[in-house]
Amino acid sequence: MLTAAGIALTDNLENLLPEKDSPQLSYNIIREVSKYRKINAHEHVGLSGTIQYQIGMAERLGIEKLVVSKVISADSNYKTTPEEFRACNDEVLKVMKNYPERYLGWCFINPQFGKESLEEINRCVGEGMTGLKVYNQVKINDPLFYPVIEKMIGLKMIILMHAHCGLGVGGKRTRYGNVQPNASIPEDFAEAAERYPEAMFQYAHTGGGGDWEYACKVLKDYKNVYIDTSGSNNEGGMIDFTIAQFGEDRVFFGTDGSYYQGIGTILSSKLTDTQKRKIFFDNFNAVLKKSGNNIS
Numbered sequence: 001m002l003t004a005a006g007i008a009l010t011d012n013l014e015n016l017l018p019e020k021d022s023p024q025l026s027y028n029i030i031r032e033v034s035k036y037r038k039i040n041a042h043e044h045v046g047l048s049g050t051i052q053y054q055i056g057m058a059e060r061l062g063i064e065k066l067v068v069s070k071v072i073s074a075d076s077n078y079k080t081t082p083e084e085f086r087a088c089n090d091e092v093l094k095v096m097k098n099y100p101e102r103y104l105g106w107c108f109i110n111p112q113f114g115k116e117s118l119e120e121i122n123r124c125v126g127e128g129m130t131g132l133k134v135y136n137q138v139k140i141n142d143p144l145f146y147p148v149i150e151k152m153i154g155l156k157m158i159i160l161m162h163a164h165c166g167l168g169v170g171g172k173r174t175r176y177g178n179v180q181p182n183a184s185i186p187e188d189f190a191e192a193a194e195r196y197p198e199a200m201f202q203y204a205h206t207g208g209g210g211d212w213e214y215a216c217k218v219l220k221d222y223k224n225v226y227i228d229t230s231g232s233n234n235e236g237g238m239i240d241f242t243i244a245q246f247g248e249d250r251v252f253f254g255t256d257g258s259y260y261q262g263i264g265t266i267l268s269s270k271l272t273d274t275q276k277r278k279i280f281f282d283n284f285n286a287v288l289k290k291s292g293n294n295i296s
Helices: 029-034 051-061 082-098 114-126 143-155 186-195 212-219 238-246 259-267 273-290
Strands: 039-044 065-069 103-108 131-134 159-161 201-203 225-228
Touching: 029 259, 039 273, 051 259, 065 082, 082 103, 082 114, 103 114, 114 143, 131 143, 143 159, 186 201, 186 212, 186 225, 212 225, 212 238, 225 238, 238 259, 238 273, 259 273
Parallel strands: 039 065, 065 103, 103 131, 131 159, 159 201, 201 225
Antiparallel strands: none
């Protein structure tokens, strides 16, 4: 019942267990899912189902912590003003307050508003958020980002950045087309990582489509760049390839709304138990520990 694309699509995992009178199967998917502690390093509020749905999925799949943000896309009808990104963060702070045992928060800002962004980081970190989530308003290597990156270095917290990597056409790589012109591509991450080796960057969603293999190849040697496995376009062999490029210490488990795929791609990989434990929990927890926010 386990495939490279994820766990069989059902909201009732118990249905995957054999009937009492059926021959016992050698592979018990419930036991396999349950044996790994998990931190979901890429999730959202307001975009990936209701809070009750998220909590239900976390309980069902053994996810101890959901690290969430609320974001605004640059190609929406919003300008992502300070008032708007503060409102996004207020929604995250609300779920953190209501469900402290389940949620951690990413602070969302727009570097086009430099002073207000730094003030918002102070506010959100003061309220218990543990990292920064940025979208496609400004590229990660833009000088507007420099004060923000330097702020996060001082806080010893990671920056999760939305990423885009178009597939090649006719032997040439497309950078964007007309989609998300300010989205950061692998080369942008590489430039920022080289400029700020003390910073920590999280390249978003290898499972989000595009040329994730190319992204891994570009960023594999930048030791301060991590990568998460979230997304719904989970190709066979994705996890094994990513680990082969990045190593076993710089890859995080994430879902970005795709819970079954996020779990299933890791379980169906050829990784050892130790490597799976690192991806599901230990690697992100080690980053949290740098700022004193790790889970015991």
